[in-house]
Every structure is written in C-alpha cells, then in structure tokens.
Amino acid sequence: MNLMLTVAEWLGDPQQWSGPAGIPARFLEHLGYSGLALLIAAAIAVPIGLLTGHTGRGGFLTASAANVGRALPTIGVLMLVVLAVGIGLTPVMVALVVLAVPPILVNTHEGVRGVDPQLRDAAQGMGMRGHEVLLRLELPVAVPLILLGLRTAAIQVISTATIAAYVGIGGLGRFIVDGQARRQFEMVAGGSLLVVLLAVLVAVLFYLLRRLLVAPGLRRRTPVGR
Structure with a gap:
C-alpha cells in the first residue's frame, strides 16, 4: 500500500510532467522507437509472408527463421550490435526489429495459406x-491474422523498448533504469506502470482497427486472442 501511495505521489508531481525528462517527453520517445521498429519489421515481414503464403514455397524456411528470431535474446542482440557499431539508435532498432519480425511473418504466411482453395480456384476461374x-x-482474407501478428509484435516491442535506456537513449525505460540507480522504487514502479498503460492503449488501437478493417464474417472466424 505504501508503494502504491508513493507511486501515486510520484505520478502526481508536476515536475514529472514537464521538461525533456518528463513523462510526456519520455512517452513520445518510447512510442517513437516502438513505432519505427514495428514499421521496419512490417516492411520486412509482410511482403515475405505474402509471397511465401501465396506461392506455397519457403514455408519451412519462414517458420525456421521465425523460430530462430524468437529464440534470440533481445538483450544479447542489443549488446552484440552495440559492440559492433557503438551506442545509439541503431542497436536498439536492430534488437527490436529482430523481436518483431517473427509474429508478423508467421501470421502473414499462415493467413494467406489459410485461404480456402476453392476460393482461389473460383478467382482463377x-x-x-x-x-x-x-x-x-x-490479402483481404488474411488481414485478421496479419493484424493479430502486428498487435503481438507491437506489444512485445513496447514492453522490450525499455532496453533503449541501457544504451543511453530515452523512453520510458529511463524511469526504470534511473530509478534503480537512485534506489527510487516509486520511479521504477511508475515507469513500469506507464509501459503497461502504453501496451494496453496499443492493444485497444488494434482492436479498433480490427473492427474497422475486417468484415464481420471474418471477425467471427478469427477470434481476437487467437
């Protein structure tokens, strides 16, 4: 209970809501890094998933590459890239893109492969x-699974983008790292709460996109949490 009160006091402090190190600035930094990583990952994974799903070729390689991407530790990838190119935005982007590609790639591939063959025959006819x-x-039939892959990747990236703080970049992770260094646990808890809030907001956004872009019949065939 005391921690909850101190977190509420920290969030209610006007100093936390102004300046380049304030919550709004860190929130926008975090959203910017996450959005850029998701955009790059989608630009890589969606075309490949569409191509392999449409042709029926490369499915094994796609699944294998996705499994390798899932198995790679994000912090490990970050540190390797830091050693190779130095501290900056590049290692963060590489680590987050590697994390985001697998769910987008697999869902796009499976969404296209899951189209009824009779529909394909009819279209060709x-x-x-x-x-x-x-x-x-x-593509229209695969949209529900593609959105699900994007949503999964977005939430994973937002949760993991806190690693940006470890290489001297901003974002909500600064509250967690700086709070640990200063032993200000209300800052750590407050920063973690803000990351969770951002992830929830993004999940709601994808739910609204699903309602907007997916036909009712397809929504019933593809559960939200599949």
Missing part, C-alpha cells in the same frame, strides 16, 4: 492472375 488473386482475395 474468373480470370484473375496471380497477383490479382493475392491482392484482391488472399
């Missing part, structure tokens, strides 16, 4: 070519 089948049939 209507004269659609390969790329038209992909863009006008397979």
Whole structure:
C-alpha cells in the first residue's frame, strides 16, 4: 500500500510532467522507437509472408527463421550490435526489429495459406492472375491474422523498448533504469506502470482497427486472442 501511495505521489508531481525528462517527453520517445521498429519489421515481414503464403514455397524456411528470431535474446542482440557499431539508435532498432519480425511473418504466411482453395480456384476461374488473386482475395482474407501478428509484435516491442535506456537513449525505460540507480522504487514502479498503460492503449488501437478493417464474417472466424 505504501508503494502504491508513493507511486501515486510520484505520478502526481508536476515536475514529472514537464521538461525533456518528463513523462510526456519520455512517452513520445518510447512510442517513437516502438513505432519505427514495428514499421521496419512490417516492411520486412509482410511482403515475405505474402509471397511465401501465396506461392506455397519457403514455408519451412519462414517458420525456421521465425523460430530462430524468437529464440534470440533481445538483450544479447542489443549488446552484440552495440559492440559492433557503438551506442545509439541503431542497436536498439536492430534488437527490436529482430523481436518483431517473427509474429508478423508467421501470421502473414499462415493467413494467406489459410485461404480456402476453392476460393482461389473460383478467382482463377474468373480470370484473375496471380497477383490479382493475392491482392484482391488472399490479402483481404488474411488481414485478421496479419493484424493479430502486428498487435503481438507491437506489444512485445513496447514492453522490450525499455532496453533503449541501457544504451543511453530515452523512453520510458529511463524511469526504470534511473530509478534503480537512485534506489527510487516509486520511479521504477511508475515507469513500469506507464509501459503497461502504453501496451494496453496499443492493444485497444488494434482492436479498433480490427473492427474497422475486417468484415464481420471474418471477425467471427478469427477470434481476437487467437
């Protein structure tokens, strides 16, 4: 109870809400790093997943690469890149992108492969070519799983982006790292709470996107938490 009160006092302190080290600035930094990493990961994983899912080739390699990406420790990747290129934004981006690619890649591939073969045959019978089948049939049907992969990756990246603080970059992780160094546990708990809040907000955003972009019939076929 005392910790909860001290966290509430820390969050209610006006000094925490102003300046370059304040909560709004750190919040935007954290959101910026996370959004950039998710964008890069999506630019890599979605086209590859669409291609392998559409052609039916490379599925084993896709799954193997995704499993390797999942198995790599994010902190370990971060430290290796830091040793190679030095401290800065690059090692953080590399580590977060490696973390984000697997769920997007696997869900995109499986979303396309899960399209009913009879629908493909019907589309081809209507004269659609390969790329038209992909863009006008397979991609819309795969959107629910693609969004699920993006949501999973986004939450993982937001939770892990606190590592940016370990290499001298800002974000909400600064509250956790600085709080540990100063033994100010209310700062550690407050920073952790803010990260959780951001993850929840992003989950809500993807829920709204799902409601907006996915047809009702597809929403019923693909549970939110699948």
